[in-house]
Amino acid sequence: MNFTVTPVAHVRSGRHDAVDDFWGGTECRIELTPEYDAESLSGLRDFSHLEIVYLFDRVDPASVETTARHPRNRSDWPLVGIFGQRGRRRPNRLGVSRCGLVGVEGRVLVVEGLDAVEGTPVLDIKPWMAEFGPRGEVRQPAWAGELMTNYYLPESER
Amino acid sequence: MNFTVTPVAHVRSGRHDAVDDFWGGTECRIELTPEYDAESLSGLRDFSHLEIVYLFDRVDPASVETTARHPRNRSDWPLVGIFGQRGRRRPNRLGVSRCGLVGVEGRVLVVEGLDAVEGTPVLDIKPWMAEFGPRGEVRQPAWAGELMTNYYLPESER
Numbered sequence: 001m002n003f004t005v006t007p008v009a010h011v012r013s014g015r016h017d018a019v020d021d022f023w024g025g026t027e028c029r030i031e032l033t034p035e036y037d038a039e040s041l042s043g044l045r046d047f048s049h050l051e052i053v054y055l056f057d058r059v060d061p062a063s064v065e066t067t068a069r070h071p072r073n074r075s076d077w078p079l080v081g082i083f084g085q086r087g088r089r090r091p092n093r094l095g096v097s098r099c100g101l102v103g104v105e106g107r108v109l110v111v112e113g114l115d116a117v118e119g120t121p122v123l124d125i126k127p128w129m130a131e132f133g134p135r136g137e138v139r140q141p142a143w144a145g146e147l148m149t150n151y152y153l154p155e156s157e158r
Numbered sequence: 159m160n161f162t163v164t165p166v167a168h169v170r171s172g173r174h175d176a177v178d179d180f181w182g183g184t185e186c187r188i189e190l191t192p193e194y195d196a197e198s199l200s201g202l203r204d205f206s207h208l209e210i211v212y213l214f215d216r217v218d219p220a221s222v223e224t225t226a227r228h229p230r231n232r233s234d235w236p237l238v239g240i241f242g243q244r245g246r247r248r249p250n251r252l253g254v255s256r257c258g259l260v261g262v263e264g265r266v267l268v269v270e271g272l273d274a275v276e277g278t279p280v281l282d283i284k285p286w287m288a289e290f291g292p293r294g295e296v297r298q299p300a301w302a303g304e305l306m307t308n309y310y311l312p313e314s315e316r
């Protein structure tokens with residue numbers, strides 16, 4: 001059984017290329033679609049961070065990986081199942097990430113460090129609550145830390 | 159423009175009621191649909207936590223809130239926009255949460271503390287990487303902390 005999802009907003013960003021790194025310090029706008037008014041965002045400014053669910057709409061569905069691949073095609077990193085990594089060529093093409101909330105301007109959110117390019121369809125906007133983070137100690141393989149080294153580094157520190 | 163999403167897995171849980179609290183310590187299984195084989199999960203066991211995107215399929219689309227409501231209908235908490243809270247009667251009915259990975263058994267994941275009931279369609283499975291958490295200090299309103307008090311408390315500590 002399939003489900004239909006409809007964008008609730010779009011990302012307005014100066015960034016047009018889906019680059020891998022240097023998302024730190026980037027600011028962009030999330031503009032609600034006409035179906036939603038400012039009331040749907042009320043109370044959001046009391047949170048410092050948001051969790052955004054979006055769709056990698058520039059990924060060709062035909063290029064989606066369903067088995068395993070080397071993250072970023074780096075053969076020095078292990079062959080990992082598509083559900084064991086966060087690459088964007090994934091089933092349903094969903095992205096989830098945390099960003100800082102800079103401000104709310106009517107039907108527009110100004111956010112910092114959202115890893116999404118111009119025009120990206122946003123499927124959900126949720127406030128980040130500390131209690132919703134992972135409970136207990138987090139463990140991850142070495143390749144994941146290596147991959148993330150420059151991800152949220154500001155472009156100016158390249 | 160709409161998008162179609164297709165479940166990649168389903169939650170198999172003893173829990174049939176969409177209760178608000180006491181998800182701590184609950185164990186359930188996430189079973190891949192026939193389209194995906196065990197290879198799609200390879201490498202996942204190196205992570206302690208997962209991020210699961212799922213669909214609140216028991217929520218009647220006609221009951222979805224598009225403006226503002228009191229979280230859990232608690233009038234002592236503020237009236238908050240649907241994107242300023244995490245209530246499940248929300249546009250696109252998407253849920254995102256973190257759970258502990260207990261084990262990988264072929265095409266099945268055994269997880270701990272996933273806040274989803276029996277049969278829930280899973281749209282994505284991602285490994286949790288520490289670097290993908292919120293950067294900087296987290297701030298949230300008092301009502302959010304109150305709402306979360308018992309959310310991940312084990313049933314035994316009710």
